[in-house]
Amino acid sequence: MICPPDAAIPSHRVIEPPVLYVGTPVALITTLNFDGTPNISPMSSAWALNDRVVLGMATGGQGSENAIREGECVINFAPADLWEKVERLARTTGRDPVPAYKAASGYHHEPRKFEAAGLTPLPSDLVRPPRIAECPLQFEARIVAAHAPGGGPWEIGCEHSFAIIETKVERVHAHDDVTIAGTNYIDVSRWQPLLYVFRHYVASGTDLGRTFKAQV
Numbered sequence: 001m002i003c004p005p006d007a008a009i010p011s012h013r014v015i016e017p018p019v020l021y022v023g024t025p026v027a028l029i030t031t032l033n034f035d036g037t038p039n040i041s042p043m044s045s046a047w048a049l050n051d052r053v054v055l056g057m058a059t060g061g062q063g064s065e066n067a068i069r070e071g072e073c074v075i076n077f078a079p080a081d082l083w084e085k086v087e088r089l090a091r092t093t094g095r096d097p098v099p100a101y102k103a104a105s106g107y108h109h110e111p112r113k114f115e116a117a118g119l120t121p122l123p124s125d126l127v128r129p130p131r132i133a134e135c136p137l138q139f140e141a142r143i144v145a146a147h148a149p150g151g152g153p154w155e156i157g158c159e160h161s162f163a164i165i166e167t168k169v170e171r172v173h174a175h176d177d178v179t180i181a182g183t184n185y186i187d188v189s190r191w192q193p194l195l196y197v198f199r200h201y202v203a204s205g206t207d208l209g210r211t212f213k214a215q216v
């Protein structure tokens with residue numbers, strides 16, 4: 001039996017939002033371009049399970065092409081206070097020429113993303129793309145699978161085509177100031193990820209409590 005809604009629960013209505021980005025951390029994906037120079041692709045369509053992080057990356061971008069070709073990337077998680085530097089990269093692409101649909105939205109080719117954003121490269125241990133010093137969490141990762149959405153064919157350079165890229169995280173680097181000293185745990189009171197929420201940058205809020213599986 002379906003009960004009538006409690007009067008205290010707000011009523012819902014059907015909407016057609018232009019995007020479905022309810023709120024995920026901003027990751028800066030570093031990859032190597034064909035000529036060996038580094039690229040940075042801001043993204044937020046990422047989720048983690050066990051040692052895998054799955055990335056949704058448009059095939060019109062340079063980052064997806066680089067990651068699939070080179071088989072490796074670094075997933076750098078941005079802190080909330082980095083949002084203005086992230087936004088400096090928002091209308092850039094490592095792709096040259098810029099796909100027409102991106103050019104029409106004001107994107108331009110930027111071959112030097114670190115310099116453009118004012119970010120600092122750090123060498124990685126196990127993969128060739130650099131880490132980003134300003135990001136407190138950096139995951140060195142290898143690409144273990146890449147799929148077209150729904151199993152359909154990729155349309156490289158097309159506006160709505162994207163790749164579902166499964167990465168295996170090989171090494172995690174964490175700034176000392178977001179870890180609990182002497183442990184492998186993140187201090188969630190100090191790790192403040194930058195969230196991308198319906199195309200706004202949002203700082204995450206207070207620690208409300210922990211799940212039964214949390215050990216600290």
Ligand SMILES: Cc1cc2nc3c(=O)[nH]c(=O)nc-3n(C[C@H](O)[C@H](O)[C@H](O)COP(=O)(O)O)c2cc1C
Pocket residue numbers: 026039040041042043044045046056057058059060061062063064086087089090091092093094095107162196
């Ligand atoms: C905060 C933010 C989140 C983004 N999230 C994604 C995403 O999840 N997937 C994606 O393909 N592009 C995403 N983009 C757009 C890419 O950053 C953009 O297409 C960029 O041109 C990619 O750079 P590249 O072509 O050098 O790889 C996002 C951009 C911003 C600023």
